Amino acid sequence: MYRNHTCGELRLADENKEVILSGWVQKVRKLGGGITFVDLRDRYGITQLAFYKDVNEDLYEEANKFGREWVLQVVGTVQERSSKNKNIPTGDIEIAPSKVIVLNSSETPPFTIEDETDGGDDIRMKYRYLDLRRNPVRKNLELRHKIAFETRAYLDKLNFMEVETPVLIGSTPEGARDFVVPSRMNPGEFYALPQSPQLFKQLLMVSGFDRYFQIVKCFRDEDLRADRQPEFTQIDCEMSFVEQEDVLQMFEGLTKHLFKVVKGIDIPDFPRITYADAMKYYGSDKPDTRFEMKFVELKDLTAGKDFVVFDSTEYVGAICAKGCAEYTRKQLDELTNFVKRPQIGAKGLVYVKCEADGTFKSSVDKFYGQEELAAWAKRCEAEAGDLILIICGETEKAQKQLSELRLEVGERLGLCDKNKFNCLWVIDFPLLEKDEELNRFFAKHHPFTSPHKEDIPLLDSDPATVRASAYDMVINGVEVGGGSVRIHNSELQEKMFEVLGFTKEKAQAQFGFLMDAFKYGAPPHAGLAFGLDRLVSLFAGLDSIRDCIAFPKNNSGRDVMIDAPSVIDDEQLKELQLVVNLKN
Amino acid sequence: MYRNHTCGELRLADENKEVILSGWVQKVRKLGGGITFVDLRDRYGITQLAFYKDVNEDLYEEANKFGREWVLQVVGTVQERSSKNKNIPTGDIEIAPSKVIVLNSSETPPFTIEDETDGGDDIRMKYRYLDLRRNPVRKNLELRHKIAFETRAYLDKLNFMEVETPVLIGSTPEGARDFVVPSRMNPGEFYALPQSPQLFKQLLMVSGFDRYFQIVKCFRDEDLRADRQPEFTQIDCEMSFVEQEDVLQMFEGLTKHLFKVVKGIDIPDFPRITYADAMKYYGSDKPDTRFEMKFVELKDLTAGKDFVVFDSTEYVGAICAKGCAEYTRKQLDELTNFVKRPQIGAKGLVYVKCEADGTFKSSVDKFYGQEELAAWAKRCEAEAGDLILIICGETEKAQKQLSELRLEVGERLGLCDKNKFNCLWVIDFPLLEKDEELNRFFAKHHPFTSPHKEDIPLLDSDPATVRASAYDMVINGVEVGGGSVRIHNSELQEKMFEVLGFTKEKAQAQFGFLMDAFKYGAPPHAGLAFGLDRLVSLFAGLDSIRDCIAFPKNNSGRDVMIDAPSVIDDEQLKELQLVVNLKN
Incomplete structure (x- = not known):
């Protein structure tokens, strides 16, 4: 022993x-x-x-x-x-x-194996098996185990069945790029790795499985970032004989349960916000609601005072930074430079300081008097000591810029507490997104998402305004889950493909088996998928999903520990009847 | 609602x-x-x-x-x-x-959706989503869910952590053929899909994770049979600071628990049998022990009576079929034809009938008198009314043939009751297997399996006789799990690679990261993997693992429902810098 x-x-x-x-x-x-x-x-x-x-x-x-x-x-x-x-x-x-x-015995490790280590990212990834010996890293994986385990226990109790769907499936040109797997037994043909088990879970609903879930690896061959990995894990769920409300209740319940058993936190009922309001008040479809700082529109109040920048623009929006009237020139410049960074792209930033003595000081006080500034402040509910920050431009762009600024200011004010959790549902997403260049509509969610019943007639007359029965769960500004009510009616599905510009042949070739399945009595159904990696990161207070994955890949999709991917034997390529043909 | x-x-x-x-x-x-x-x-x-x-x-x-x-x-x-x-x-x-x-509404289904259906295999696979509506099919998947769920609950309680290991890994030329995945970001290079998380679970032990498990998809690009699918699921486990005995106890406990909670059956302690005895008494390393019918060797008793067939052969083995002395000519011919089938390959079958009156009737009574036959019967513990069946030949081959005959007779006698479960451990497997043609040794289990401590010196002198600390769990003649104590010492691992004929360079190229990891303090560790598909099939009394998989593939590796694999766009191939080059 x-x-x-x-x-x-x-x-x-x-x-x-x-x-x-x-x-x-x-x-x-x-x-x-x-x-x-x-x-x-x-x-x-x-x-x-x-x-x-x-x-x-x-x-x-x-x-x-x-x-x-x-x-x-x-x-x-x-x-x-x-x-x-x-x-x-x-x-x-x-x-x-x-x-x-x-x-x-042991050779001297390449970095110290303690909570705080002297090892940089690269060396820790190469020796990931040693990095995993460190408490904080192991704890992230223990947390991951616990979240997955408690999710299963909760759903099992509620009659959800975990069903394994295949990993070797067919390629679907829609959506992100698939990883493909050449088939030796069927030369010239390829499997694809699933981006999600979407089609299979819908088929399981057709099969009468009624409450399905699966914690499952998914794959996307996309360029990588801190919160993206070529393989990631979903908590994938689907239910039959339900409406949107049932799904929201069910998975709000799961999420509250996880917060309770894993972190000991009681989360109140999730507020709901429409996509339109989320854009209007936060400039984002995944607003961080740990703090308010809602957008205030000032266009009407700023008009007609000969300030051409505001007058000639579509949108003038403000946020109120509580207690920041004391910001120095340097601090204000930092914020201006922040919004002017190329990845944000604002042309400039206008401020109004609400001074302690009740007066206002602004970067545009050449154009606006104390009375006008007071009116802005009033609408912003700004008080003495507050700082109003204003961005203008084309509505959608300016809202996005203001959203970035809001987050930056929230961060500076210490409002983004990693131990505080604010959950909400964003609902009523638009069904379609228009690609102006290609002059065609794409599904905002995916082609099986049901429009709002009352918006169906608009599919013909004004597709861009059709709302989807789609919903995202957002926590602290992170989209941790999303889903929709699905179309269960063949004719509506065909209509949808038509709006998306699919020919009958193309729709049949790609999704024929699903449309066929729907002919044999498809029940109304809806579902949702959580990103497990994101959920764990959030629970653990991590900045990157990489830290909650045992053996992650780097930004080039490489596992530097085992040095994969790698070249394979000619013999293997020959069996697959493939030739590598590198461009120079 | x-x-x-x-x-x-x-x-x-x-x-x-x-x-x-x-x-x-x-x-x-x-x-x-x-x-x-x-x-x-x-x-x-x-x-x-x-x-x-x-x-x-x-x-x-x-x-x-x-x-x-x-x-x-x-x-x-x-x-x-x-x-x-x-x-x-x-x-x-x-x-x-x-x-x-x-x-x-629904179109008329292509087959009746009832417990007994009129649909053949092919049509049911094409419309699998309708087949899944049938009670018996859905029940198999419910059973699968329950087994997986209870496994997790049991292991979680005992401090096992489920850790997800990567699906996109590196190719290892040893073992079965890998499925490969071309990397777009690293053109000309390929990931491989794991045949098992073997290396990663051993790395997790090096990381100090101490009790790991994972229910995980694995992949093998092999030609398919009823009990093989290109993707299959393992309950994969590994423990540190344990010996073989700890592992056997732990997973015997899990198995008993599953039988108890899933089927309400109390399973007694598992008997253990060495590989050598399994071959000697059952001619198989996965004996079906729902019935005895052990092999009895008769070579010595048959010698010297001028029956050249027995005299000139290496092995003469018998089984005793209780109560079958009444078998007719036709029934005996059936058995003879059974063992003479090409896939079994025996030259013939000798029988001895133990008549009710105490006399013996045999197909070889030209050569052997009543006294000799009585001696055979005595050794076989055959009684009046029993039938002795004898096969001879080269030992290993004859034992395999006798094993097939034993199973056939067991089946005919109704001894293979699907509701009866006999579990056992087969231990002390040989470490190595010699490929006589290539004149080299292969690892019987895998190259990380530890030899018995006392057999280590034999690695140099007589490798073929070295016993491994490897074990299989066998239930009703099905190998449901297997594993081994691993080598945790770099020198012993290098020695092992040497015996397997790996050059240092080859070992380093393929497993370098594992051998490197072992330099930093690898703990003693051991593990086991269950085949979940087989376990579920066994619990459900199914003949094929396909019936407990929601969306299985056929024998050509095709999913006939979604029609995968399929050809992909030229654009996709171009991005991967690959050309399909079909042989004619």
């Missing part, structure tokens, strides 16, 4: 017990005077081994030779420490070893 | 309740005399809707037009049936509908 206790469980109550522990050497502390302490670590904690020269000279000499990350098995007796460590649960005791077996 | 009850839950106690149900029309029974019954079905059961002409003529007329598999929403009142159906839980009641909404 390698151990009968873990390194995290022994207490003073265990005094005088003979125990066996196994673990890694975290640290060897040679105190001098014939005393050496070794911290032995495993997943559960750290226990101190105490080697005293005058108790056992051989063991003491041996212990002085242990290096960091050696693997030891220790037989010894639990005893009370003379100098207790209140920072760790085992801090009252130490082990007096009677026997130590070195199970494995 | 589409429903407030399911079609499986209403009872006599609900009499007079107004309810809303939704579901599919299973059957319309027009009784005449103004009465029509409609069976409404959902995942939970069937409820009878009763339409009486004299109660509501319009609804009655409407109901007569309903077709099979239409989707209905029904508002009505629960009432007691006049003619009760004891075969279904809702058989005491019926619904008197006040309102029916047709949610969807």
Whole structure:
């Protein structure tokens, strides 16, 4: 037996017990005077081994030779420490070893394996198996396990069945780019890896499975960013005989449950906001509502005072930064430079300081008097000491810029507390998005999303205004989940394909099996998918989803630890009847 | 609200309740005399809707037009049936509908959607979404969900963490053929889909994760059979600081638990048998122990009586078929023809009938007298009425043939009861397998399997005899799980690669990252993987794993429902810098 206790469980109550522990050497502390302490670590904690020269000279000499990350098995007796460590649960005791077996030695690790490490990103990714030894990294994965486990337990209780859908499926040219897999048994043909099990879960509804879920890997061959990986995990759900309201209730319940059991937080009922209002008040379809700072429109109040910049523009919008009237020139310049960055693209930033004495100071006070500025402030509900920040331009663009500014100001004011969680539903998304260049409509969500019943006639007359029965769950400005009521009627589905500019042949070729399935009694159904990686990141307060993935890939889609992807044998290519033809 | 009850839950106690149900029309029974019954079905059961002409003529007329598999929403009142159906839980009641909404109509399904269907395999696979509506098919998937769910709950309680390992990994030329995925971002390079997370789970042990599991899709590009699919699911497990005994205890515990909670069966402690004994007594490393019928060696007793066939051969083995002395000429011929089939390949079959009067009748009684035959019978523990069946030949081949015969006879005697479960561990597998043609050794399990400690010196002197710390869990002759203690020592691992004929460069190129990882303090570790598909099939009493997979592929690796794999756009190939080059 390698151990009968873990390194995290022994207490003073265990005094005088003979125990066996196994673990890694975290640290060897040679105190001098014939005393050496070794911290032995495993997943559960750290226990101190105490080697005293005058108790056992051989063991003491041996212990002085242990290096960091050696693997030891220790037989010894639990005893009370003379100098207790209140920072760790085992801090009252130490082990007096009677026997130590070195199970494995270790080379010096390329970075220190402690909560704070000296290793940079690259080296930690190359030696990810060592990075995973660090507490904060392991804790992220423990959290991930717990969230997945509790999700399953919650849904199972409510009669949801987890059904595995295939990973080797057919390619669908719509949406993001597929990863493909050449088929050796069917030369010249390819499987695709699923971007989501969308079609299969809808087929399961046709099959009468009625409450389906799956925690499942999905794949997208897209250029990567901090919150994107080529493979990611979804909590994928679908229900039959439900309306939008049922789905919102169900998954709001799941989310509250997760916050409660995983983080001990009670989340109130989720507010709901329409897509239109989200854009109007936050300039974003995933507003961070940990703080208010809603947009205020000032166009009408600014008009006619010969300030051409405002007069000639479509939209003038403001936010009120509480208590920021004291901002210095330098701070204001920083904000101006922030919104002028190319990725944000505003032309400039107008401010109004609401001074303590009730007067206003503004970058545009050449054009606007105290009375006008007071009217703006009133509409912004700004008080003395507040700072009003104004952006103008073409409505959609200016709203997006103002949204970025809002988040930046929120961050500067410390309003983006990672321990505070604000959840909401964004509903009533537009069904379609027009690509002006191609002069065609695309599905904003996907082609199976149902329009609002009352908007169906608009599909012919004014498609751009049709609202979808689609919803996103947004937490702290992160879209953690999204879904829709699906079309379950063949004719409406055909109509939808028509609006999307699919020929009958193309629709048949791509989704024929789904449309065929719908001919045999498809029930009304709706669903939702959570991004598990994002959900875990959010729960853990991480900036990147990479940190909650055991073995993530870098921005070039490479796993630098195992060095994949890589070239393969000619023999393998030959079997697949493929030739690599590199462009130069 | 589409429903407030399911079609499986209403009872006599609900009499007079107004309810809303939704579901599919299973059957319309027009009784005449103004009465029509409609069976409404959902995942939970069937409820009878009763339409009486004299109660509501319009609804009655409407109901007569309903077709099979239409989707209905029904508002009505629960009432007691006049003619009760004891075969279904809702058989005491019926619904008197006040309102029916047709949610969807249905074309006539291509096969009947009932427990026994008229649809052949091909049509049911093409319309799998309709096949899944059938009770027995859905029940297999419910069982699958339950087994997976209970496995997770059991392992979570014991501190196992589920960790997701990557699906896009590197190709490893050892083992079965990999599916590969061309990388667009790294042209000319390929990911591979994992045949198992073997390397990653061992890295997690190096990381100190100590108790890992994952229910995970794995992939093998092999030619397919009834019990093989290109994608399949494993319950993959690994533990640190354990010996073989710990692993056997742990997963024997899990298996017993699953039998208990899923099937209500108490399984006794699993017997253990060495690989050598399994071959000796059953001619198989996965013996079906629902019945004994062990092999008995007769070589010594048969020698020297001028029967050249036995005298000139290496092995003479017998099984005793209880109570089969009455077998007719025809039945004996059937058995002889069975063992002579090309896939079995025996030259012939010798029998000895133990007659009721104590005499013996044999196909070789020209050579052997009653006394000799009596000695054989004694060793076989055969009694009056039994039939002894004998096969001879080169030991290994003859044992395999006798194994097939044993299973055939067991089947004929009704000893292979699908409701009886016999579990056992097969241990002490050989570490290596020699390919005589290539004159090199292959790892029987995989190259990370640890040899028995006491056999390590034999790696140099007599590699073929080295026993591995490897084990299989066998239930009813099916290998449902297997694993091994791993090598955690770099030198032993290098030695192993040397025996397997890997050059240092090749070992480094393929497994370098694992060997590197082992330099930083690898703990002793061991693991096991269950085939979930096989486990579910076994629990469900299925002949093929295909029946417990929602959307399986056929023997050509095709999903005939979605018609995958398929050709992809030239544009996609161009982006991947690949050319299809079909041989003719």
